[in-house]
Amino acid sequence: MEHLIRSLTMEDLPYLEAMETGIEDDYVKRIFKRLVTAEGNRLYGLFLGDQLASVCGYTIFADWYAMLGRIRSDVRFRGNDLATQLTVYVRDEAFKIPNIQWVGANTQEENTAARRVLEKTGFSEYLPLYGATTKDVSKFAANTSPWAEVHDLERKKAWIDRLYIQTGNIFPYECYYLFPASAELFSDEKLAEWAFYENEAKDRVLITKKDFKKYDYLQAIYPWNDFMEQKGLWETITADYKTVVSEAKEDAYIWMDLTKEQAQSLPEGHGFKLPSPWVLYGVWRKERAAKDPEFAASTPLCKTKNKS
Known part of the structure; x- marks a missing residue:
């Protein structure tokens, strides 16, 4: 089945509420409005037909870093690497912002499914804390x-x-x-x-x-x-x-x-x-550019902000 990835809006809340994620009292539903309307936040969805199968978003910190998160998948569609496809897409969307020089995500050490997704996304693992x-x-x-x-x-x-x-x-x-x-x-x-x-x-x-x-x-x-x-x-x-x-x-x-x-x-x-423990994953823009010639050709060079 063909899929569609797009940025979510307030009109998409019913699709999120219809997802079967296995997460009780999911905080993403409670803060959905902030995730899709507040500056520095974006939330994306992967749709299969008229069903929302996976979500992932990012939040900007210090105008320099993008932290991915809110990765959710509908249990009825798991096993098809949909979360990985969406996470890669969101990573690339974050790097389209010129100031963003690092993109990563944080998950708990025991969350092996999320860690597999992040490893497939091309992120390096940092020290768990x-x-x-x-x-x-x-x-x-x-x-x-x-x-x-x-x-x-x-x-x-x-x-x-x-x-x-x-x-x-x-x-x-x-x-x-x-x-x-x-x-x-x-x-x-x-x-x-x-x-x-x-x-x-x-x-x-x-x-x-x-x-x-x-x-x-x-x-x-x-x-x-x-x-x-x-x-x-x-x-x-x-x-x-x-x-x-x-x-x-x-x-x-x-x-x-x-x-x-x-x-x-x-x-x-x-x-x-x-x-x-929480395990941090991520990649710097310059590291990704060194490994991906196509990305290097299309991405802005690293900039240095003026410090006050």
Whole structure:
């Protein structure tokens, strides 16, 4: 049967609701309007006749990155690589946007079906990370003073440059959304908004920021493995978390993206929820161009944005 792929609109909601995905209380249905109307979001559907067989979309971050997601397939049409065809199409649509230099997707390690789709899409796999959450880290505190906050923008930039831009390491830009670092990910506005704290020796930094994904979160970023040995670290996290709790309308949590090594170093009774790790997949425009002459001939060259 011939298929049709097109961008979805509000008129397509009945088609989405008629899909049999096996997902109970699918959040895509709840936020469908935002996915098809809000700037920076696009949602596409693959139709077989008058039935919506698969959906996939993207969201733009920092005008530089496109994160694919909301991949769904109707169980009645599985086994025909429809999700792969649609994901490849959406990847190519995202790369048609001149500023977009990286396209990828994030899925949990246990989701083998989604991982197979992303591997067929030509994405490379990055380091898996746990999206670890908790409401209480007081058991880790040593009753010492919190770390000193960094207010100087240039000092913040120096930490980001050393830890992420020079290395290209994965940076947790938001809860659930991680990206291989580049200078474009760190605007002056974002750095001013995020809180940075240094330990007494000034050889470690903690970054905290508020986020909302159904619940309120304090996202705490600490890229070393010695977080159980750093005096004052957990007191610093706790102080910022209390502020989030005081302002939250419902539940609030601490969120930390942990490597498997970091997760294994947590003591017994640590209190963190550790669901299946998230595995990031993606490809840079220049990498794809190097492997695909046809794409290289048709795609804009990599541009560098003016930094404020």
